[in-house]
Amino acid sequence: MNKDIVIDLKDISVAFDGQPVLKNLNLYIRNREFITLLGPSGCGKTTTLRVIAGFLEPDSGDVIFDGASCLGVPPHKRQVNTIFQRYALFPHLNVYKNVAFGLKLLRLPAAEVERRVEEMLRTVNLTGFERRSVASLSGGQQQRVAIARALAVRPRVLLLDEPLGALDLKLRKDMQMELKNIQQQLGITFIYVTHDQEEALSMSDTIVVMDEGEIQQIGTPKDIYDEPKNAFVADFIGESNIVDGVMLADFRVRFAGMTFQCVDKGFAPSERVDVVVRPEDVDIVPPGSGVLQGTVTSVTFKGVHYEFIVDVQGFKWLIQSTDVQAVDDVIGISIKPDEIHIMKKSKYSDLVGDYSCFSDEFEEMSNPETDSEEEEE
């Protein structure tokens, strides 16, 4: 058994009212790792954290902490602390007393409590706020108090449930950096939950992509981005063109009516596959000389690059490039072998299509969690 593993979730299943929410989840978490659970709202991220923190007993499976099962151990006896989705600061206590809450329960001497509170407030840049009431703080400051309060008791593992969800973009970016720094400085294992793929990619050592209570893929941000395991991951992590294809042989795939060289192998002959091409990996070349040919139907300037929707035989491709093109221009499209990524067909294959409408924006709009959070701000 690996000594380096702090938490090992074995075959965890949870159902609410007969509705499965986690399905045979297997996941181990290494010491000092920054691991992120990433997935759309409702996929079971919070539920996973609640199982680890002890607020929820799984219907089946085991939670191993430091080599021993901690099923049945109540939350107050677990060396795990949580940053709740809405901070959950105690409104009747000031900043100092909030941070000191856990320390006093440990019956530490008063001087030690004070030393540690001051240390934590320094870490989160809130020195001088001791006597302030938590209600008088801004969202970002409340967030810092929550972090200080949880870290003051020196947990082995910190669980963070969408901690930056309610902050505006700028503050969010700053806090991402700060959290990452704090994690590295203190050497604590972070289990971070978010539905924001950019946040996950920029902060994590390991990303766990979840959907419908199942883990879709576990890997480093680079793995997940470059080698998505199925159409769901490819679609959820960044923009991608996902095209129906057929594996002709090792290193040869046919899609969009043409045959391409690729770097993937090990599929059955003529196996139907999903082909992923990232929008920034497509090269625009003069028409005719390219392997594929299409018509530009929309152009959006994105600050650094342009984003084009290109109609190739009725399938809308998303292409990012710094070259200028105009609507109705006919362009050639060239894709290098190592920019073609082949995935096995999955239940998600039919759900993700082309870019005839901006599915991403629709997703954002119909995401109830984001909506409500923005309203409450």
Add this chain to the structure above:
Amino acid sequence: MRKKNSPWLNAPYVLWSALFILAPLALVAVFAFTDQAGRFSLASFEYIAQNQQLYLKTFGDSLAYALEATVICLLLAFPLAYFMANARQRTQRLLMMLIMVPMWMNFVICTYSWRSILEDHGILNTALAWLHGLVSKEAFRPPALLDTPGAVVLGMVYNYLPFMILPIYTVMSKLEPSLTEAAQDLGANRWRVLEQVVVPLSIPGVVSGVTMVFVPSVSTFYISQKLGGGSSLIGDLIELQFLGSAYNFSLGAALSLILMAIVLVCMLVMKQFSDGEESAFVV
């Protein structure tokens, strides 16, 4: 820009307050400071001062009874409200019904029915006699339950308990579950969670409840007559002046004013506890 409300919109409320709150108060004050013929007079207050022995005792008794009833209500209501707030929705609704039902019944009937329960040969003593018969051959001498201070406090607790439960329950059921979870997460067991999070955050409800039980208890006039035998509290004395044999409006009004002053002081003391926190019981 918000449109300024027309002063006429407030008119019904102002009229209402004037008619039903200020006018009776003014009337009480007028009665207290006039004599039978309607001339200004401090006779009633002088009379009270001369008989202060009697009145001090009555006021003291009233405060003591009310305090006792309030404390008992609080001790009963707090755990019950806590249990309710944490029970399943269906249990909560059922308990709420059970608490409300006595409030729908007439106060006089409720109090009167306690008489028949507590009487020497009432329901309770009959039951006790039966139990006594099971274990002993000796004749059963029924304990006096009715016409005791205990019966008066019981009557107050019975009548006013819902006013303690409801505000506390309201506050508790609005507590964010994540607050108790955060406390547990930081190492608090059930008792610590209760002591350090639930109790302090329920204070506004407790303050409302205490006020709503104490104030009517201290001025009650029916319970003590029906359940306390001859014992009379300040409410009874006041009633006597207006409806009873004494028929001295001026004295009754003077006593009322003094009682109001005492209640006001009590409320101010309570307010220190709540420390400006808004009242929890919003009707």
